[in-house]
Amino acid sequence: MADDVERVVERLDGDRWERRTVMSTSADRAARVLREQVVEGLLRSGTRLPEQRLAAAIGVSRNTLREALSQLVAERILVREPHRGVVVATPDADDVADVYRVRLLIEPAAVLHGTGHTAPRLAALRAAVEEGWTASGAEDWHGVASANQHFHRAVVALAGSARLDAEAELLLAEMRLFFHRMEAPGEFHRPYLDENAVIADLVLAGRREEAAGRLTDYLASAQGQLVAHFLGPGRR
Amino acid sequence: MADDVERVVERLDGDRWERRTVMSTSADRAARVLREQVVEGLLRSGTRLPEQRLAAAIGVSRNTLREALSQLVAERILVREPHRGVVVATPDADDVADVYRVRLLIEPAAVLHGTGHTAPRLAALRAAVEEGWTASGAEDWHGVASANQHFHRAVVALAGSARLDAEAELLLAEMRLFFHRMEAPGEFHRPYLDENAVIADLVLAGRREEAAGRLTDYLASAQGQLVAHFLGPGRR
DNA sequence: GTTGCCCGATTGTTCAACAATCGAATACGT
DNA sequence: ACGTATTCGATTGTTGAACAATCGGGCAAC
Numbered sequence: 001m002a003d004d005v006e007r008v009v010e011r012l013d014g015d016r017w018e019r020r021t022v023m024s025t026s027a028d029r030a031a032r033v034l035r036e037q038v039v040e041g042l043l044r045s046g047t048r049l050p051e052q053r054l055a056a057a058i059g060v061s062r063n064t065l066r067e068a069l070s071q072l073v074a075e076r077i078l079v080r081e082p083h084r085g086v087v088v089a090t091p092d093a094d095d096v097a098d099v100y101r102v103r104l105l106i107e108p109a110a111v112l113h114g115t116g117h118t119a120p121r122l123a124a125l126r127a128a129v130e131e132g133w134t135a136s137g138a139e140d141w142h143g144v145a146s147a148n149q150h151f152h153r154a155v156v157a158l159a160g161s162a163r164l165d166a167e168a169e170l171l172l173a174e175m176r177l178f179f180h181r182m183e184a185p186g187e188f189h190r191p192y193l194d195e196n197a198v199i200a201d202l203v204l205a206g207r208r209e210e211a212a213g214r215l216t217d218y219l220a221s222a223q224g225q226l227v228a229h230f231l232g233p234g235r236r
Numbered sequence: 237m238a239d240d241v242e243r244v245v246e247r248l249d250g251d252r253w254e255r256r257t258v259m260s261t262s263a264d265r266a267a268r269v270l271r272e273q274v275v276e277g278l279l280r281s282g283t284r285l286p287e288q289r290l291a292a293a294i295g296v297s298r299n300t301l302r303e304a305l306s307q308l309v310a311e312r313i314l315v316r317e318p319h320r321g322v323v324v325a326t327p328d329a330d331d332v333a334d335v336y337r338v339r340l341l342i343e344p345a346a347v348l349h350g351t352g353h354t355a356p357r358l359a360a361l362r363a364a365v366e367e368g369w370t371a372s373g374a375e376d377w378h379g380v381a382s383a384n385q386h387f388h389r390a391v392v393a394l395a396g397s398a399r400l401d402a403e404a405e406l407l408l409a410e411m412r413l414f415f416h417r418m419e420a421p422g423e424f425h426r427p428y429l430d431e432n433a434v435i436a437d438l439v440l441a442g443r444r445e446e447a448a449g450r451l452t453d454y455l456a457s458a459q460g461q462l463v464a465h466f467l468g469p470g471r472r
Numbered sequence: 473g474t475t476g477c478c479c480g481a482t483t484g485t486t487c488a489a490c491a492a493t494c495g496a497a498t499a500c501g502t
Numbered sequence: 503a504c505g506t507a508t509t510c511g512a513t514t515g516t517t518g519a520a521c522a523a524t525c526g527g528g529c530a531a532c
Contacts, residue, residue, distance in 0.1 A: 052512095
């Protein structure tokens with residue numbers, strides 16, 4: 001539990017130099033590292049992040065780490081409890097429902113009215129489908145989940161808006177948190193692979209209404225499933 | 237120009253105690269103060285925000301101010317130029333177009349498919365229309381602009397999503413930056429007041445398709461107008 | 473007039489400290 | 503034994519001072 005924190009060091013020590021070559025500010029690097037640790041599931045929901053030890057582990061000062069933490073709090077990946085520290089966010093059913101409310105508005109709209117249906121973006125959409133299939137073939141469930149994210153990122157990208165892309169990135173990061181609270185995320189994603197393919201084909205064929213419709217059903221179904229799961233088995 | 241910064245002090249000195257009673261963290265207070273100064277137009281696009289003097293002016297340490305600045309950078313109100321400092325964002329035509337791309341997706345969708353068309357939210361929508369009319373009657377153009385923002389905030393709220401509300405808040409703050417770069421924002425808002433009323437009535441009457449349609453036209457028109465303006469008069 | 477160099481100013485980052493606050497363990501009263 | 507006050511250690515919020523790295527502008531050399 002506490003040593004989730006220590007593990008940051010080991011995992012990081014290798015990357016340290018490489019990342020330093022890319023260079024940016026230390027705070028950004030720290031934020032990127034923590035974000036990755038969280039979305040990869042190495043730091044799980046509810047774990048506390050004591051500033052002192054974490055700063056030492058990452059190799060930055062407490063002040064610098066603080067900037068990184070603030071950034072991640074703004075991204076809703078962490079939550080700050082005043083005078084008690086920051087912890088990895090623990091999303092509940094309401095959060096799941098809310099994220100899907102946003103996605104249900106944005107994604108079908110991007111398909112339907114998006115002004116960015118360019119060739120490269122459509123190619124990215126198609127590529128995400130392929131990625132999902134090959135990952136599924138290799139029974140790489142982590143890869144399937146990843147491909148799914150890429151698919152939805154590609155869908156939002158059809159809107160052609162940098163700001164919407166950024167928001168989508170936040171939402172998808174939150175989604176990772178959801179899945180880390182489930183027992184078998186792989187099974188969850190699998191059934192949607194074929195649906196992704198159908199939607200992609202419809203979009204490529206320019207049949208936007210049908211694509212948007214199926215996407216809406218898709219998301220609504222996933223929302224119901226996830227919310228039910230987060231209300232807990234047996235819980236009313 | 238440089239003394240825009242100094243003015244923060246004067247304007248703030250009065251509020252200092254009151255805000256302290258509400259209390260939160262110093263960094264949040266600093267961020268709130270700066271955000272207000274920017275959206276109110278007292279700190280204009282392009283003005284630099286030297287950490288040393290600004291920290292002294294607001295009455296917090298440089299480290300604390302830094303957290304506040306980072307937060308506002310995340311909100312796209314300020315931009316950080318590495319090793320050169322933070323400046324108030326200077327949106328260009330691309331930014332305007334992008335913000336409207338997002339609004340064109342979200343707002344009509346909120347009207348059309350929003351799951352939060354509750355009585356209080358509909359009342360808020362109606363109230364924003366009234367607010368605009370009274371402000372217009374008093375020829376209070378600042379008030380008209382404000383009411384307009386409230387109208388669009390109310391529209392997005394129809395989606396019933398806290399996350400979407402937060403994103404809308406960011407976009408509307410950016411919009412204030414746009415208007416501060418124009419010469420006569422009042423004239424810009426005035427023509428849209430009646431359209432707001434029509435849309436609100438349609439929404440209240442449950443005629444969502446028509447409302448969404450008019451809202452789309454509305455936003456597209458405003459986008460065209462603003463983008464043209466930002467490309468500059470005479471500029472192609 | 474252009475090129476190169478140096479210098480002051482500002483940022484990025486660290487360190488060490490302190491008051492305020494929280495949680496828990498402790499002691500107390502009944 | 504049980505609920506309540508109290509102390510105490512740990513952590514956060516915040517400050518101030520420091521230092522290297524970097525940037526921009528002015529100055530000098532050519």
